[in-house]
Amino acid sequence: MNNTRLIRVHSPEKINCCSYLYNVEEPYTSVKRKLNRSLASALFAERVLLVEGPSELTLFEKVLSMVKPDYELEGGFILQVGGIYFKHYTNALKELNIHYIVKTDNDLKRKKKKKGEYELIGLNRCLSLIDETKLDNEFIDIPEGMPDKEEKIFIKEEVQRKKEELYCKHSDIIETLKQNSIYLSRIDLENDLYKVIEDKMKEVFGENPVKQLQDSKLFNMVDLVLELDKQECEDIYNDENFYCLVELTNSTKQEGEDNVI
Structure with a gap:
């Protein structure tokens, strides 16, 4: 899928149509298949949460499975971008009138x-x-x-x-980003999580759980999510550092409204 005209027809009450000429730029040709496959899944959503990698995806899927299990049926989708490809996806989603949300680390x-x-x-x-x-x-x-x-x-x-x-x-910049549905961690995902479920992280990893989670992010995240109960998932979902999940599931903006620039 390259130099391809993507056309999205969406009909809440009347037929609306958006189109976008999708092209994988030269620097991304080595990962073209990955970009195409990921984007293809997101095209059928109304709201897409873009995250850096598999550990964020693993955590958020677990939380939503306990708190909002029907989020995909209601138009939500979580898209793992591989760390550096946010803009490639946001350009396409914006032009197709798909509301996007971003969660990323303060690197x-x-x-x-x-x-x-x-x-x-x-x-x-x-x-x-x-x-x-x-x-x-x-x-x-x-x-x-x-x-x-x-x-x-x-x-x-x-x-x-x-x-x-x-x-x-x-x-002031952080607030502007939030208005555009872009959520930057104060430090990173692990520290955001530690502020919400400190006891559970110490129970699973012992002392210095943030370092443990950072050192082997996906492997240890899998161990952690297996231990999360419904209350802990609700605590994460309702914490201000994870407001991206509320926006993904509740759609705080009017359907069809673009991200504010």
Whole structure:
């Protein structure tokens, strides 16, 4: 499926029609089959929640199976994009008048050969979806002469602190993103989850459960979701950090309304 005219006919009361010339750009040709297969499933939905990877998909499918088991019959769909392909999907969904929702991590990426300099790839990923100007790099002051092991721990803690600082500093941007149904974690999915089900995560993984979940994300996420009961799933669903699930199932916008830009 490339250079293909996609036509979506949807008829709540009268026949409406949208079309979009779907084309897989040159940088994505190596994953063309994956992009096509994923998008093909989403074309039959009214609302699509885009998530980074299989651990998010595993968690959200479990929560919704307990709280809103009929969400797909009611027009919802969860689409795993593979981390970096959000815009490829949102472009197509928007033109076909399918409401999209995004949940992603507040990632920072260290610049190669530039100690202490980080790209705001999480925030900038979101900003690109609404065609806004990307933010400049941020810096973390790393003391000289620290042993490698201590420096590694120091950097990890400072990166986490920096993520929270940026989330608060750019609260106006975060609010604009929410208005466009784009939900950025304060830090990442694991920390969002820990704030809701701390006891269960410690029960399953012992001390430092966030690190455990981050180190082997999908494998450990499967272990975790097997232990979640209905109340815990409801707690996740109703937490403000997972409002993306409420929007997916309740459709807070009018049917047929585009994402606000």
